[in-house]
Amino acid sequence: MPPSTPYTVADVMTTQVVAVTPSTGFKDIAAAMKRWKVTALPVVEGEGRVVGVVSEADLLPKEEFHEHGPGMIERMRRLGDTAKAGSTRAENLMTTPAVTIHPDATLPRAARLMADRHIKRLPVVDADGALKGIVSRSDLLKVFLRSDEELTAEIRRSVVTHLFPLSHGAVRVTVLHGVATLTGQVKDRTLIPVAERLTRSVEGIVDVDCRLVAAEEGTGH
Template sequence: MASTPYTVADVMTRKVVAVTRSAEFKEIVAAIERWKVTAVPVIEGEGRVVGIVSEADLLAKEEFHERRPGMIEQMRRLADTAKAGSTGARDLMTAPAVTVRPGATLPQAARLMAERHIKRLPVVDVDGTLQGIVSRSDLLKVFLRSDGELAAEIDREIVGRLFPVSREGVKVDVTHGVVTLTGHVRDADRIAIATRLAQAVEGVVGVHNHLDAHTSSSGHGA
């Protein structure tokens, strides 16, 4: 009933800095510093993503710069100690990269980040070609929607459709993303539905539903 959910394509950054497999360590560090990012995708050919190099991958070299890890530590942290001795993207990168498609919903992207403990995802098309990148902060952009925009959508898509007859008696207020519904409607069964739908609107922080119902003599309508 509500409008189409926001997708990764709606919030992703389309201008992305990326490196190739042959990029050297200092080149990668310079790119991360210049563009103020925490990771860069590694691409080949026409832009197909084959891996990603993050700050964590690079910090292994700094961690072991002044000391040589013991044999037990080397065995326990094979990946880190190997990266500490690497000088190029082909050895530093984490591969395959965890990616997401442009059409994925924001909750899907957020769940993937949480499950894989990563801060950003390269966005790729069906062929694996880089289209953009989405970060945790990008997923929060929906909460920048204005209160007026949220109120208009809820009034149009939820109140107008759930309560077509009682619509004029329902007031939608939004303050700092928190929705308050007040008024009288004819169908009590739809009040809880209104709460669930309002909570699902992208950018809504919370919902206070103070709607109450009165029944008409005919028992019909909303």
Template sequence: MEGSPHRVSDVMSRAAVAVGRRAQFKDMVERMEQWQVSALPVLEGDGRVIGLVSEADLLPKEEFRGTDPDRLTRQRRLSDLAKAGAVTAEELMSTPAVTVHADATLAEAARIMALRHVKRLPVVNAEGVLEGVVSRGDLLKVFLRSDNALADEIRRDIVDVLFPAPVEPVHITVTDGVATLTGRVKDAARIPLATRLIHGVEGVVGVDCRLTATGET
């Protein structure tokens, strides 16, 4: 994973567990347990994603077991009550599936997950064919980058570009993902830009920019 921003293709799992529309309830529960996943893409014969079955889609069967919901509950939870009586992926799946493309940035994928309240996204190509799955945990992999790798990227792509001839050498240290910069530069206006760009480096946890410019005390 060189350079920022990273893409979904850098972190996604390509060995995706999926089911067909006729998959049975128990089979889906068993697959989720076996593969430790919280959702299963539902595919057409050509591998195109047509929906998604999540743990939330399966839980109504247990929630409403042996109950007789009142009228208000039936009105408010009509969809969940229908899923409580469902037995196949086609009956249970949420459709259309919330998906993402492999070339999306990790920030874009994170926004989709947050807005749509999902933990996993099927990764599809332009035709909607499944290429893999990306999870919340996958998006956090960038924070496993080494401090040295982060410092090298900050030096190469930001500091050397914005401050090619500093008044004093710019020192960069990264500890536990927090980048600290010290030194003196000529252009004070570029210091806030440098801070903003460093915050955008995938894997950086925080920035402590102590750069000063010529004339500053």
């Protein structure tokens, strides 16, 4: 069994979310992005159901074509952008369907989705598609900001004491800058690689130096 329950999106997401509706105008969208220092906003309707996302990239065509309109050939090449350039409401500017994720998704899954879709923020929705929060790339890094002391305590509690109930007192755990070191003697040699693997799976650990030895090796018997 794993040493601890893996962190999920719900553990790190921001629950205070700024959103707009399909009828929100261009200037209000731009003002909200500037005020809240975000690069994308979920678009919601009804009971908070996410129907799209409007980002800086969606607003840029309007700014780009503000001073001089594109020529006919350019318009044909960029029909999507020129349509957005003439739009004033979120429902015409937004990207839909929105790429979303559920609160119980693991952090690696969220990171992989962001990387695959080349996006920095994901609306978090429930089973009905209602907005529950926002998770960003920086949120995914929160687990790596856990203190060395917190990580040490979790490894000792969830890994060492669990695997070595009789000899856990002979195992020393230290964590420095996210790197865990296990030293000492244990009774069962076969559990040493298990201890290393479980320690490596603790959220926030970046590397493991496992120096555990079996008791007979340590005593020379």
